[in-house]
Amino acid sequence: MTDVLADLGEFGLIKEITARFPPHAGLLIGPGDDAALLSAPDGRVVATTDLLLEGRHFRRDYSSGYEVGRKAAAQNLADVVAMGARPTGLLVGLAAPGDLPVRWALDLADGLRDECAEVDAYIAGGDVSSADRILLAITALGDLAGAAPVRRSGARPGDQVVVAGRLGWAQAGLELLAAGADGPRELLDAHRRPRPPYAAGLALAAAGATAMCDVSDGLLADVGHVASASNVRVELSSAAFDMPEPLRAAAAALGADPLRWTLTGGDDNAFVACLPHTATLPAEARQIGTIAEGSGVLVDATPYTGPQGWDHYRRP
Numbered sequence: 262m263t264d265v266l267a268d269l270g271e272f273g274l275i276k277e278i279t280a281r282f283p284p285h286a287g288l289l290i291g292p293g294d295d296a297a298l299l300s301a302p303d304g305r306v307v308a309t310t311d312l313l314l315e316g317r318h319f320r321r322d323y324s325s326g327y328e329v330g331r332k333a334a335a336q337n338l339a340d341v342v343a344m345g346a347r348p349t350g351l352l353v354g355l356a357a358p359g360d361l362p363v364r365w366a367l368d369l370a371d372g373l374r375d376e377c378a379e380v381d382a383y384i385a386g387g388d389v390s391s392a393d394r395i396l397l398a399i400t401a402l403g404d405l406a407g408a409a410p411v412r413r414s415g416a417r418p419g420d421q422v423v424v425a426g427r428l429g430w431a432q433a434g435l436e437l438l439a440a441g442a443d444g445p446r447e448l449l450d451a452h453r454r455p456r457p458p459y460a461a462g463l464a465l466a467a468a469g470a471t472a473m474c475d476v477s478d479g480l481l482a483d484v485g486h487v488a489s490a491s492n493v494r495v496e497l498s499s500a501a502f503d504m505p506e507p508l509r510a511a512a513a514a515l516g517a518d519p520l521r522w523t524l525t526g527g528d529d530n531a532f533v534a535c536l537p538h539t540a541t542l543p544a545e546a547r548q549i550g551t552i553a554e555g556s557g558v559l560v561d562a563t564p565y566t567g568p569q570g571w572d573h574y575r576r577p
Contacts, residue, residue: 263363264362264363265359265360265361265362265363266357266358266359266360266361266362266363266366266391267359267360268363269363271389274363274366274389275292275389277363277366277367278366278367278370278389279291279292279293279386281367281370281371281374282370282374282383282384283374283383285350285382285383286300287299287300287349287350287383288300288350288383288385291383291385291386292385292386292387296386297352297385297386299349299350299385299402301404302404302406303404303405303406303407305404305405306402306403306404307341307344307346307402307403307404307405307410308400308401308402308403309337309340309341309400309401310337310398310399310400310401311333311336311337311340311398311399311401312396312397312398312399313329313332313333313396313397313399314394314395314396314397315394315395315396316394319332321365321395323438323452323453324452324453324454325365325368325453326364326365326366326367326368326369326372327368327369327371327372327375328372328453328454329369329372329397330368330369330370330371330372330373330374330375330376331372331373331375331376331454331455332372332453332454332455332528333353333369333372333373333397333399334351334372334373334376334377334399334401335376335454335455335456335457335530336399336455336457336475336477336528336530337351337399337400337401338351338376338377338379338380338382338401338457338459339455339457339459339462339475339477339530339532340401340475340477341401341402341403342380342403342457342459342462342463342466342475342532343411343462343473343474343475343532344403344405344410344411344412344473345405345408345409345410345411345463345466345470345473346403346404346405346406346408346410347380347403347404347405347406347463348377348380348382348401348402348403348459349382349383349402349403349404350377350382350383350384350385350401350402351373351377351382351383351384351385351399351400351401351402352384352385352386352387352399352400352402353373353384353386353387353397353398353399353400354387354388354389354390354396354397354398354399355369355387355388355389355390355395355396355397355398356389356390356391356392356395356396356398357389357391357392357394357395357396358391358392358393358394358395359391361395369397379459380459382401385402408466411465411466411470411471411472411473411534412472412490413472413473413474413486413487413490413491414472414490414491415470415471415472415491415535416471416472416487416488416491416493416495416535416552417471417491417493417535417537417552418493418552418553418554419537419538419551419552420471420472420535420536420537420538420551420552421535421536421537421538421540421542421548421550421551421552422484422495422496422497422533422534422535422548422549422550422551422552423465423533423534423535423536423542423546423547423548423549424476424480424531424532424533424534424546424547424549425458425461425462425464425465425531425532425534425543425545425546425547426456426457426458426461426476426529426530426531426532426545427451427456427529427531428476428480428502428522428523428524428526428529428531429508429519429522429523429524429526429529430447430448430451430452430507430508430522430526430529431451431452431455431526431527431528431529432452432479432522432525432526432527432528432529433448433451433452433507433508433511433512433517433519433522433526434448434449434450434451434452434453435452435528436511436515436517436522437449437452437511437514437515438452440515442511442514442515445507445510445511447507448507448508448511451529452528455528455529455530456530457475457530457531457532458531458532458545460545461532461543461545461546462475462532464543464545464546465532465534465536465543465546466534468536468540468541468542468543469536469537469540470534470535470536471534471535471536471537472487472490472491472534472535473532473533473534473535474486474487474532474533475530475531475532475533476527476529476530476531476532476533477527477528477530478527478570479524479525479526479527479568479569479570480497480523480524480525480526480531480533480570481524481525481558481560481565481569481570482525482527482569482570483533483570484497484533484550484558485557485558485569487533487535488556488557488558489556491535491552492556493552493553493554493555493556494552494553494554494555494556494557494558494559495550495552495557495558495559496550496551496552496553496558496559496562497524497549497550497558497559497560497561498549498550498560498561499520499560499561501547501548501549501550502520502523502524502549504519504520504523508522508523521567524560524565525567525568525569525570526570527570533549534546535552538551
């Protein structure tokens with residue numbers, strides 16, 4: 262095998278990448294034609310797309326190609342689950358410099374494939390191009406199996422606010438990496454590769470979630486979207502958040518506040534949902550607040566000061 266993409270060429274790269282993706286019953290025509298042909302049992306298709314830019318969303322000195330692949334797939338698959346849908350497939354666009362090692366690109370493909378396998382999804386195809394730095398454009402598709410989509414606009418006063426998955430781990434890991442720290446390892450890994458609780462997200466939808474989203478920009482930012490779309494106020498309690506030992510250890514080492522990571526850190530791709538107060542919560546979910554009449558987000562009955570989460574265009 263050649264060492265860099267420029268030696269392998271566009272079509273050689275496509276051949277090497279697509280050879281790593283197994284066939285799937287839902288993929289009727291896969292890579293090789295002008296477009297793929299996919300089954301859509303429900304007659305409706307949930308679709309979402311995301312960009313990952315080197316230096317903005319990941320760094321090669323922090324993450325391997327395999328980890329970037331897992332992360333790229335996970336954050337898109339989580340968006341599909343947040344709508345109450347089962348992920349079915351991905352379309353992948355890759356732009357990269359000609360001197361990128363072929364091994365890195367193939368590890369990326371392996372990461373995409375393995376994350377899709379977590380939810381029995383397939384990779385339907387995509388495109389490659391040259392660029393000065395790596396850019397990934399991922400489109401994820403999903404199937405609702407006859408159910409209504411879970412939107413951000415359905416929360417009602419009296420609902421309980423619940424979360425499934427980790428909060429603050431990825432942000433803590435990023436700040437540890439930026440500080441040159443070598444642990445706690447589980448936090449570094451959380452930044453490199455999120456672990457969305459896909460089954461728990463689908464269980465929340467099945468339990469009657471009135472609104473849901475995945476926590477990608479930060480809990481406060483994401484529940485803020487729910488509050489705005491539903492015309493309600495989200496009231497959170499800081500006492501509801503546990504602070505696992507890795508977070509406490511990292512906070513002590515960096516002189517940071519672990520609650521800040523929990524409330525504003527993104528990229529964990531946990532699921533935050535609103536459910537009627539009579540609903541039985543899935544085992545993986547825990548209540549962190551309630552929905553009330555009004556607007557905005559309160560933490561311990563007080564507006565949170567400072568950034569609520571990630572915003573690409575936020576001014577310093």
